[in-house]
Amino acid sequence: MKREPFQNFSGIAAPLPLKNINMDAIIPAPYLRTADADLAHGLFALWRYDDQGHEIADFILNRPAFRNATILFGGENFGCGSSREAAAWALKRFGIRAVFAPSFADIFYENAFRNGLLAGIITHETLAHALALISDNPAKASFAIDLSNITLTGHDGQKLPFTVPDFRREALLRGDDDIATTLRCADNIDAFMAHDRLNRPWIYETGMTP
C-alpha cells in the first residue's frame, strides 16, 4: 500500500526523557486483545489513567500544553521489550509523528519507520537542549521538523541535527511500502529458491499442510 509521504511540519513536543521506555509501557497488553482496540486511548495507558480510568493530571500527555503533542522526546533505549508493532501504531494514532531519543531498541526502530513514524537519533546534548527549551517555556514547546535537511528547530531558532539513515529518510519522504519494493525482486527470490531447494531439500519438504 502506498502511504502518505512524510511532510515537514511543526508541532508540540512532549518531553518523556526516561531511559528504557518499554513496549509494555507504550501500549499495555490489554489493548492487544482485539483487532480494533482504541490504540490512541491505550498509548501509555497505565501512566495516563488511574485504576478508575481517570486521567492522572500531571502525566505529561494529560497536561493542557501537551495534549496535542505530535513529537516526543524520549530517553535512551526507547521502545525496548517486546516486538509489539502496536507501539508504533499507538503513537501514530495518538498523533505522534516523530520520536527523538539518544537510542532506540532495534525492533521498535524498524517498526517506527515501517509505519511512517520518524525515529530520530539525537545526542544527549541535543536532548538536554530541547528539554531546556521546553521547560523554560512550556507554552512554546513547538518544534519544526525538516526531514529533507535533517534538523529540528525549537523556539530559540537554533537548528538541531538528528540522525536518520538515508534509505529510511527517502522511504518516508516517498511514502514507500516495503512489500512492493521487495516484490520487484521476485525473480531473484524465485532463482534463490530453485537453487536452494537442491542444496537444502529438507527445508522445503516439510509435509506441512492443514
Place this chain on the structure above:
Amino acid sequence: MSDRTLFGKIWDLHRIRSMGEGRDLIFVDRHILQETTCAAAFRGLQEAHRPVRCPTLTCATQDHIVSTELNRNAASNRGGRELISLMAKNAAAHNIRLFGLDDPRQGIVHVIGPELGLVLPGSIVACGDSHTSTAGGLGALGIGVGTSEVEHILATQTLVLPRPKTLRMSFEGKAGLGVTAKDIVLHALGTFGIAVGTGHAIEYAGPAIRALPVEGRLTICNMSIELGARLGLIAPDDATFAYIKGRPYAPQGALWESALASWQTLRTDDDARFDRELSLDISKAAPQITWGTTQEDVIGVDQALPDPSHITDHDRRERAVAMLDYMGLTPGRPIEGTPVDIVFIGSCTNARLSDLEAAAAIVRGKHVAPHVRALVVPGSSQVKRDAEHKGLDKIFTEAGFEWRSAGCSMCVSINEDIVPPGARCIATSNRNFENRQGPRARTHLASPAMAAAAAIAGGIADVRRFA
C-alpha cells in the same frame, strides 16, 4: 574461507541479494504465526490482493491470548475469542497449518518450534514475537518481527534486514549448586546490562554453554532480547542433533543424513573475528533473582538489596529509588525472606519438561505456603502430556499448585491470568517491567527451581537450602 562466524555462515546462506544501505534480502525458512500479531497482516494482504507466497513453510499457533483453564473449550476466555477465531479463519483461507487451541500440538510458539522439529540448525525462523531468538538454542537464527514484517514474509517469504554486528559472549567456569541456564543469563544481564546486544547477533560460547542441556540453551537464547539483541545463537553439536532427530517435522531417512552432514559444519571458524567479545566467569555466581523493573537489576539470592544512598551516579540512584518503591522493597535488606503472593512457573523461557522437572524436584512431598497462589503452566500441550505421564502434575497439585493448560498465561497478562495490583510474583518468565503481569504487579524473575522454593517457603528463598 576459514574465518567466518557461525552467524555469518547462516546469514550468507540465506542472503538473496543486497537491498542497499547495508540491508540484505533474506530468505525465511520457517514462518510461525501467533494470534496477536497476524490479524492486521492478513488484513493487509487481503486489501492488496496478495497471496501467501509459501504456505508449506508457514504454520500458526495460538498461545498468547488463550485461556489456560485445565479443561478449556471454545467458551473459555471471552476476551480472546475474536482473535482466536479470526486466526482460524485466516489459516484456513490461506492453507496454513494451524496448531490451534484444540490441537494436541498447540503450545507457546517458541516451545513448539523446537519441539515439533520446525526449528532446524542453520535455518532462519521468523515469528511476530520478539522471543523467536529462542531458536538460536538449536543453532538457528530466530528473528522476532513486527506485524508489518509478518505481512512482508507472508507475501514474499523474505525479510529485508540490516546485517547485525557480531558479539561473542563466552561463559567460563562451572555452574555452582542451584545455578541453571536461567541464572547464567540473568547473571549476564546483571553484568553487561540490557542494552549490550543492541544491533548485534550474539553467539554464546565457552565451556559453561557447552555443558548446558539443549533445553537450557533455548532458555539462554530466549533472553537474547533482554540483552538488547534481536538474535542469539549457540553452535549445534551432537546433543542438538540427538534432540531434533525423530521430531514430527524434522527431516527423516536420506533427507536427515544430508541435513546432518550440512549441520555438522555449523560452527565459528577458529580465525573468525567478532565485532565485540565479552566473557564472564560464572563459577562464583549464586542463583539469581531480579529485584527491580528491568532485567539488569538482578542479584544473587544471598545478596542484599541495593541501598540508593550508596549509589553515587545521580541517575542510577534516582532509578534505584523509584524501582525499590515500585517493588515495595526496603533498601539494604537481604532479598531472601521477602514474602511472595504468587508463584508462576511457565512461559517460553522456562516451561519445558526439564524446567517442570527441576521445579517438581524441589516441590515433591512438600506444600505451598498457605498465603501463596502457585501456578504451573506447561509451555505446550505436549509438555503437559509428557509431564502428566511422568506424574509431575500429581506432585504439583498435591503440593497445592494449580496445574493448567499450555499458553503464555501470566507472562504477558493478556488472558485472564493476571497478578493483582501490588501483589508480588516470582516468575520464571523473561520480563519484569512495571505492570507487565498486570497493573502494579511486582515481578521477580528467577529459575523454575527458585520459583518452586519460593512457593514452599512463602517468600524468596535460596534454592540451595532445598537441595
